[in-house]
Amino acid sequence: MEAMKIMLVDDEERFLSTTQKLLTKKRIDVVTAASGAEALETLNHKYIHVVILDVKMPGMDGNETLKKIKRQFPLVEVIMLTGHATVESAIDGLKSGATDYLMKPTEIDDLIAKAREAFRKRLALEEKILMAQSRKYMKSPREILKEAEKPGQ
Amino acid sequence: MKQNPYAGLKKVILAGMILVPLIPFILVLGIGYYYFTTSLENNTIAAMGRIVYDHRQMIESFLMERKADLDFILNTRTFEDLRRPENLTQVFKNLQKGSHAFVDLGTFDENGLHVAYHGPYQLSGKVYDQAPWFKAVMKNGFYISDVFLGYREVPHFVIAVAKINQGRQWIIRATIDTQIFNDLVKKVHIGKTGEAYLLDAEGVFQTERRSGGSLMRKDPDRPKYGPVHEGIKTFIESDAHGEPFLYATTWLKDGSWLLVVRQEKADAFKALRQASYLIVLISVLYGAIIIAVAFFLTGHIIRRMERMDQEKDQLGEQLIRAGRLAEIGEMASGFAHEINNPLQIIKSEYALIEMIFADLKEKGEIKESEDLAELEDSIDQIKLQVDRCADITQAILQFGRKGEPVAKDIDLRSFIPEVAGMVANKAGVHGIAIEQEISGQVSNLHGDPRHLQQVLVNLLNNAIDAVIARHGSSGGLIRIESGPAGSGHVEIKIRDNGSGMSSENLKKVFTPFFTTKPVGKGTGLGLSVCYGIIDKIGGSMAVASQENVGTTFTIRLPSAK
Numbered sequence: 054m055e056a057m058k059i060m061l062v063d064d065e066e067r068f069l070s071t072t073q074k075l076l077t078k079k080r081i082d083v084v085t086a087a088s089g090a091e092a093l094e095t096l097n098h099k100y101i102h103v104v105i106l107d108v109k110m111p112g113m114d115g116n117e118t119l120k121k122i123k124r125q126f127p128l129v130e131v132i133m134l135t136g137h138a139t140v141e142s143a144i145d146g147l148k149s150g151a152t153d154y155l156m157k158p159t160e161i162d163d164l165i166a167k168a169r170e171a172f173r174k175r176l177a178l179e180e181k182i183l184m185a186q187s188r189k190y191m192k193s194p195r196e197i198l199k200e201a202e203k204p205g206q
Numbered sequence: 207m208k209q210n211p212y213a214g215l216k217k218v219i220l221a222g223m224i225l226v227p228l229i230p231f232i233l234v235l236g237i238g239y240y241y242f243t244t245s246l247e248n249n250t251i252a253a254m255g256r257i258v259y260d261h262r263q264m265i266e267s268f269l270m271e272r273k274a275d276l277d278f279i280l281n282t283r284t285f286e287d288l289r290r291p292e293n294l295t296q297v298f299k300n301l302q303k304g305s306h307a308f309v310d311l312g313t314f315d316e317n318g319l320h321v322a323y324h325g326p327y328q329l330s331g332k333v334y335d336q337a338p339w340f341k342a343v344m345k346n347g348f349y350i351s352d353v354f355l356g357y358r359e360v361p362h363f364v365i366a367v368a369k370i371n372q373g374r375q376w377i378i379r380a381t382i383d384t385q386i387f388n389d390l391v392k393k394v395h396i397g398k399t400g401e402a403y404l405l406d407a408e409g410v411f412q413t414e415r416r417s418g419g420s421l422m423r424k425d426p427d428r429p430k431y432g433p434v435h436e437g438i439k440t441f442i443e444s445d446a447h448g449e450p451f452l453y454a455t456t457w458l459k460d461g462s463w464l465l466v467v468r469q470e471k472a473d474a475f476k477a478l479r480q481a482s483y484l485i486v487l488i489s490v491l492y493g494a495i496i497i498a499v500a501f502f503l504t505g506h507i508i509r510r511m512e513r514m515d516q517e518k519d520q521l522g523e524q525l526i527r528a529g530r531l532a533e534i535g536e537m538a539s540g541f542a543h544e545i546n547n548p549l550q551i552i553k554s555e556y557a558l559i560e561m562i563f564a565d566l567k568e569k570g571e572i573k574e575s576e577d578l579a580e581l582e583d584s585i586d587q588i589k590l591q592v593d594r595c596a597d598i599t600q601a602i603l604q605f606g607r608k609g610e611p612v613a614k615d616i617d618l619r620s621f622i623p624e625v626a627g628m629v630a631n632k633a634g635v636h637g638i639a640i641e642q643e644i645s646g647q648v649s650n651l652h653g654d655p656r657h658l659q660q661v662l663v664n665l666l667n668n669a670i671d672a673v674i675a676r677h678g679s680s681g682g683l684i685r686i687e688s689g690p691a692g693s694g695h696v697e698i699k700i701r702d703n704g705s706g707m708s709s710e711n712l713k714k715v716f717t718p719f720f721t722t723k724p725v726g727k728g729t730g731l732g733l734s735v736c737y738g739i740i741d742k743i744g745g746s747m748a749v750a751s752q753e754n755v756g757t758t759f760t761i762r763l764p765s766a767k
Contacts, residue, residue: 065547071554078561109543136546158549158596161557 057172058082058100062092062118063107063134075161081168089118096126103171105155105164108135108146116145123150128178130171134159216508223500231492239485246478251452254396254474255438258454258467261394261402265465266458268390269350269365272308275301276367276378277348285376288313289321291330298324307386309362314340314377325381327358343368343377350459352406353384353422361421363387363412384421388413391465399470404463407434412463434461442471527716534718534734542599549595556589601731602718615766616651616658618688618696619644625662626686629670636674638682640666645689648696652766653743661736665700665759668732671723672704672757695745696765701758707751715749 059081061069069085076083084099086092090113092104104122108115119131133146133154143154152171155164279288279297288294298311310325318335334340343349343366351363366379391413394402403419404412409428411419419425426446431453432439440454450471457464472479563582566572626640633640651658666684673682684702691697707715707722714720716737721730740747745763 065551068547068551068554071551071558075554075558075561078565136543136550157546158553158592161554 055176056082057168058084058102059168060084060086060092060095060099060101060104062086062089062104062110062115064088064110065107072161072164076165079165081165089113089115089121092118093121093125096122096129101129102175103152103168104129104131105134105168106131106151108133116149119146119149119151128175128182130175132167132171212508212512215511216504219507220500220504223504224496227496228493231496232489235485235489239482242481243478246481247475250474250478251440251454254452254454254467254469255440257394257396257400258402258438258456258465261391261467262456262458262465265391265404268307268387269459272305272365272380272382273348273350273367275304275308276365276380280367280369280378285313285315285371285374288376288378289315291322291324294322294324301380307383309381309383311378311380314366314379316344316375316377329357332357339364339366339379340377343379344375352410352462353412355422384413388421392416394467396467396469397473397476399473400467401469402465402467404465405431407462407464431455431464431466538602538718542602545595545599549592549599552588552592556585556592559585598731601735613653614655616653616655618648618651618698619646621655621658622662622686622688622698625659626666628659628663629666632667633670633682633684636670636682637677637680638670638673638684641683641685643685643687647690648688649690649765651696651743651763653763657739657743661739661761662698662700664732664736669700669702669704669757672706673702674704676703676705676754690765691762694765696763698761698763699758700761701756703756706753706755706757708753712749712751716747 059076061072061083062085063069064087066087069087073083073085084095084101086095088110089106092106095101096104106115106118106122110118113121115133115135119133122129122131130152131146131150133143133151134157135143135146135154136157143156146154152174153167155167279301283293283297288297294311294313298308301308301311310323310327310329312320312325312329313322314334315321318333318337318340320329320332320334323330339349339351347368349364349366351365353361353363355361362381362384364379364381366377368375368377391402391404394400399417401416403415405425405428406412409425409431411421411423411425414421415425427443430443434457435455436457438454438456440452442450442452444450451468452471452474453466453468455464455466563572563585567574572578622642622644626642630640666686669684670682673684676682682703684700687697687699687701689697711720711722716733717730718734719730720734723730737747740761740763743763745761748760748762749757750760751757
């Protein structure tokens with residue numbers, strides 16, 4: 054199976070570095086971004102499955118970043134990391150297309166579990182897309198016959 | 207200190223309430239009294255004047271009648287006729303038929319010789335040419351004497367009339383019975399002390415005075431009556447004994463006799479005095495009533511104001527408390543949010559440390575030792591305390607909850623038993639009975655059922671803790687009541703017979719972080735969160751408690767429309 058690639062987005066440097074170390078030790082491929090802009094930039098040239106996105110950041114905040122990610126990279130699964138610890142802010146994120154949410158302070162194991170779940174969802178989605186795409190090229194004999202009858206098409 | 211403004215106000219109200227009715231009352235009473243007394247005084251004095259006038263008329267007509275009697279004799283008889291005693295006796299008897307006032311009768315010639323006499327004394331042959339009465343009658347034609355002793359040494363007075371008849375002057379003289387005259391003058395009756403008497407110009411009593419004053423004695427009060435005057439004079443004077451009298455005087459007999467009618471002032475103005483007493487009585491009674499009513503009403507008003515002020519203070523306190531709670535809520539949720547970031551880092555660091563530790567142990571790079579065990583314990587504590595912090599921030603964030611709750615209609619008749627069921631097990635373990643009394647009339651609520659559930663569970667858990675603190679494992683009772691509370695509201699009461707709270711603690715019960723539980727057992731946020739939730743639904747929450755009796759929480763919520 055393909056290995057999960059995660060991106061952590063938070064303005065807290067120490068949180069990024071420590072969590073990266075932890076995840077790396079658990080053999081999870083992790084990149085980090087210190088802001089929403091940096092996250093979008095990274096997504097442009099790196100293949101990422103799951104983004105873990107802090108809601109409250111200076112500059113472009115989590116929800117805004119989420120909307121941009123979803124517009125530009127619709128397949129990327131996003132998990133909101135909220136310090137608000139309220140259902141309301143999480144609901145906002147979910148409505149904008151986030152897969153799930155985590156409340157600060159969160160256990161590293163919870164984080165990994167939710168990330169894996171999102172990753173599975175992503176894989177399932179990719180598979181569906183793949184299937185749909187292959188449908189395009191795999192034609193039944195009847196279809197081939199039909200097309201032969203209409204040479205103009 | 208708080209009593210002072212009321213005391214001042216009380217004085218003002220009291221003064222107003224007493225003075226406003228009292229001033230017109232006193233004015234009316236004073237004016238009425240003045241006119242009444244003046245009129246009564248004038249009436250009394252005028253009555254006195256009338257009496258003295260009538261009395262004078264009577265005395266004068268008595269004297270004139272007696273004079274007329276003698277004139278008649280003088281005109282119908284001759285001197286020759288009446289110088290005979292038997293004729294004189296006959297005439298006297300005729301006179302006596304007309305008036306018993308005559309004591310004797312005598313005939314005199316122009317030389318003052320008493321030529322004939324009829325009476326109780328032996329006066330015939332006496333010569334009176336030097337007597338003042340004789341001189342006066344010779345000069346004026348008639349004479350009414352003052353009372354005098356004369357030859358008989360008995361007080362008497364005489365009426366003499368002279369006539370010139372056939373070229374010679376002759377005189378008849380009669381003595382008037384002083385007793386009859388005395389009675390006539392004295393017979394005035396006014397009140398108890400009213401009396402009338404005659405004085406001569408020197409102040410000698412011509413008739414007896416009922417209150418003391420014998421015939422022929424001198425009245426010591428004579429100077430007070432003043433000189434001879436025309437008509438009637440009335441005045442108030444004290445007599446020799448210092449007793450004030452109302453006097454009415456008039457002169458008669460051409461200024462030789464003074465008729466005095468007098469009455470003790472107190473007696474004369476008795477009606478006036480009675481009226482004064484009545485007025486004083488009415489004033490005192492009415493004044494007392496006004497003062498009593500003023501005190502009663504003022505007390506009533508002040509008590510009412512005090513109560514209203516207290517209510518206002520309480521309301522103000524409630525508003526301040528609600529405002530303060532809202533402020534604290536804002537602040538606390540901001541604080542909790544900020545603290546979550548460092549908590550997250552600590553938690554991650556802990557996870558890293560734990561992982562590295564595990565790695566090192568696995569590789570055998572550190573050996574098991576007592577220090578290591580202590581270090582691990584210490585690291586575990588970090589996780590424990592971070593979790594505790596996380597719980598607190600979680601609670602704070604709930605208290606300062608933002609956004610709208612998910613509202614539904616809640617039927618308390620099924621909702622309360624459901625919530626009670628959640629704590630029934632815990633209550634049962636500690637021998638606490640949970641009674642429920644939910645009125646059939648209770649209407650539905652509109653709110654987030656999860657929030658209301660949180661509130662009720664919180665209150666029930668607190669109640670259970672309080673009951674355990676007091677009763678241990680038996681005898682506890684928690685009662686949940688619910689019913690309509692009027693004006694579109696519903697009430698839920700949670701009553702326990704637990705340890706209760708002191709009034710000091712009761713004041714702070716909704717304040718965040720206030721707890722009576724030991725450290726680590728309670729955050730002190732439960733009730734403030736409940737307060738915040740109920741406030742958000744548009745309801746209110748109140749608490750009443752008594753130490754060692756129990757606590758009652760009352761939630762008042764608007765019912766669903």
